[in-house]
Amino acid sequence: MTADRDRRSIGIVTPQLARFDKPFTLACGKVLASYELVYETYGELNADRTNAVLVCHALSGHHHAAGYHSEDDRKPGWWDECIGPGKPIDTDRFFVVSLNNLGGCHGSTGPTSINPDTGKPWGPNFPPLRARDWVHSQARLADRLGIDCWAAVIGGSLGGMQAMRWALEYPERLKHCVVIAAAMKLSAQNLAFNELARQAIISDPAFEGGNYIYQQTTPAQGLALARMVGHITYLSDEAMANKFGRDLRSGSFEMGDEDNIEFQVQSYLRYQGSQFSGSFDANTYILMTRALDYFDLAREYDHDPVKAFRHARCSFFVASFSTDWRFSPARSREIVNALIAAERPVTYTEIEADEGHDAFLMPIPRYIEAFTAYMKRVGGDG
Amino acid sequence: MRQDLSHIQRWIEPGSRVLDLGCANGEFLQILRDQRQVRGTGIEIDQGNINQAISRGLNIIEQDMDQGLGNFPDQSFDTVVLAHALQAVHYPDRVLEEMLRIGRQCIVTFPNFGHWKCRLYLGARGRMPVSKFMPYTWYNTPNIHFCTVRDFEALCRERGIRILARDVVGNTERKPLLANVWPNMFATTAIYHITR
Incomplete structure (x- = not known):
């Protein structure tokens, strides 16, 4: 240390x-x-x-x-x-x-x-x-x-x-x-983003109505997508511009090299999504976002x-x-x-x-x- | 402490509720709290000042009074203070009306632009006065609404604002004799205790 x-x-x-x-x-x-x-x-x-x-x-x-x-x-x-x-x-x-x-x-x-x-x-x-x-x-x-x-x-x-x-x-x-x-x-916009995140999970075929847990699978794709949506709302336009701008992680705009173009922000979001889907439970995410939605002081x-x-x-x-x-x-x-x-x-x-x-x-x-x-x-x- | 602030303390009841508009680093509210057990709230926009006021253990709201004071309920404070800020707001008359709505009584202090030095400076040089006390030039000053003692009293008459007391700060630390007799000419700072 x-x-x-x-x-x-x-x-x-x-x-x-x-x-x-x-x-x-x-x-x-x-x-x-x-x-x-x-x-x-x-x-x-x-x-x-x-x-x-x-x-x-x-x-x-x-x-x-x-x-x-x-x-x-x-x-x-x-x-x-x-x-x-x-x-x-x-x-x-x-x-x-x-x-x-x-x-x-x-x-x-x-x-x-x-x-x-x-x-x-x-x-x-x-x-x-x-x-x-x-x-x-x-x-x-x-x-x-x-x-x-x-x-x-x-x-x-x-x-x-x-x-x-x-x-x-x-x-x-x-x-x-x-x-x-x-x-x-929450505002209607907040509720809408949470619904988008839940739908991403629910519409993953591996979610199985939440019963994935009994089948040793996880709706990793849906959970990753939910996290990506969430993550965009956690950052500001300015923060994303400062951190990634339009920087490319791979490929270029030269003729013939466009096939593998990937922006830094794409790679970042995917990384965040996959990290999260490996460490968080989909049913818990749905439960937590609902508690957030229902909160009204x-x-x-x-x-x-x-x-x-x-x-x-x-x-x-x-x-x-x-x-x-x-x-x-x-x-x-x-x-x-x-x-x-x-x-x-x-x-x-x-x-x-x-x-x-x-x-x-x-x-x-x-x-x-x-x-x-x-x-x-x-x-x-x- | 700035002279106008030491003057207005006596108008503030011990244990009362005070709202200080543009409270700077909270020095005045701290004195009121420590010496007069006042329950104070300050509003301020400068970030450094806000952090200093938080350090003093005060209740500070980051808020721009030019954006309105509608979030403070009618008659919710015993006294509302506006010290050396009237000349820096966009609509001084609206701020005054809001102060009188929020507070049972109000205290306003401002630099008197009718002071003989200002008149002499403007009259002799034909340029906007710059002094040690008001060190800005016309294009970069935060003070966008200068007025004189007579201007302020005219506004009070026009709006039905009652002046409970007037005090002045003169050029010297001693008792400002001339300023008391002829405030519009000799007061550097005018201090008003007003109500509706």
Whole structure:
């Protein structure tokens, strides 16, 4: 391990498993007799148990948010830019909990787990989930870890939606809510892209209505295509222009050489697609995108976000990125305006960044500075 | 602290809610919070200032007041402050109307363009005044709507805005005698406490 890795990284981390045997009633009314959540923790819980921070993951995320799983692990966790010693979520100060959500495919109970009633994987029969199911299962994990109140619940994108749901479902159990590049509900355009991704999977003949899981096959083609669609929405026009432009990976426009023309962006998307299809479960992807589609923060509050946020007791930090067209700054401003009208303490910043929606994962100096500055006040208020 | 800011503190009730439009790095809101237990919110557009204000533990909203303030509900703050920014907004009259809608009372400070030095500069040289206090030239200044004490009071009369109090900053740190007697000629900064 290099010196730089040593200094800035939390280092080697080991996932843990928590099993819950008390029946868990989901928002859809179905009951899970038991379930498991895989999670990681970084940093030390203080004696008063007041420095715990929950990190909620986005659509395709998982529990491995920071550090490395082994000495020769090439890539760190997905939010290593923001979690570690001296980073915005400073592991010298905070006890960070990061889990794989219920319904996931990285070790928590989900479509690839065994359904105790049948002895076979759940597959397409895993009950539908809502963001609130994740929040309630996370609250049980907090109970297990002895955390009465989070210093902060933090998330980007779909993770930010969970953080907001926390503020409404358990107002007494968090002091700060950090919502990055999120929205209170999806737009029609967002829904359309998710449907396109699902149709890509469903129309792959290998999907077999989700029963691929019993036949040792995977709808790799469909899953790759779904990821490619998703990935385009995570990047901005600017980011793609900067990263790939019209550069060719192979071939040329010389006469007779056109046959093997491939643009860099084509090759990149294919690579992303194939990487993803090898590591993610198709039924889980469908389940997760549906939970994202159904999320509507204010639905049960007469569709009034101001009324919804009046239930919150925490302070909010909201951030957006100028070129994010998936959850644009306008979506974040809706959150902020509802919080202002509900008279909740809120800080909002709109970061100039070319990177689109994915910017929330990246070390953009002004973003890191604002995030770090906000996190300094977290934990100081008991 | 800038003189106009130390002057307006006494008009702000301890424990009240204050909205500071163009709060810069949040120094003033921090003083109000620490010394008067004020619950403050600031809006600002400069990214460096915003990060400094976040570091001070303040609630800061990144927002351009030229794009409107419609997201702040009617009478949702006790006091709305606009310090040294009136001359930099696109539509000062609209911003004033919005301030009076949002706040029970408002405080406005601005550089007085009627000050004798400005008049002398313009009268003698025939060119737009440039000073240590206002160091920009006409083509690169953020200050696009200069006005005088008399201009501002005329606008208040026209719009039915009540002036609760007026204060001035003169050329010197001492009590600005001349500026009190003849503010339009001798005040460098005019300070108004207004309501509707």
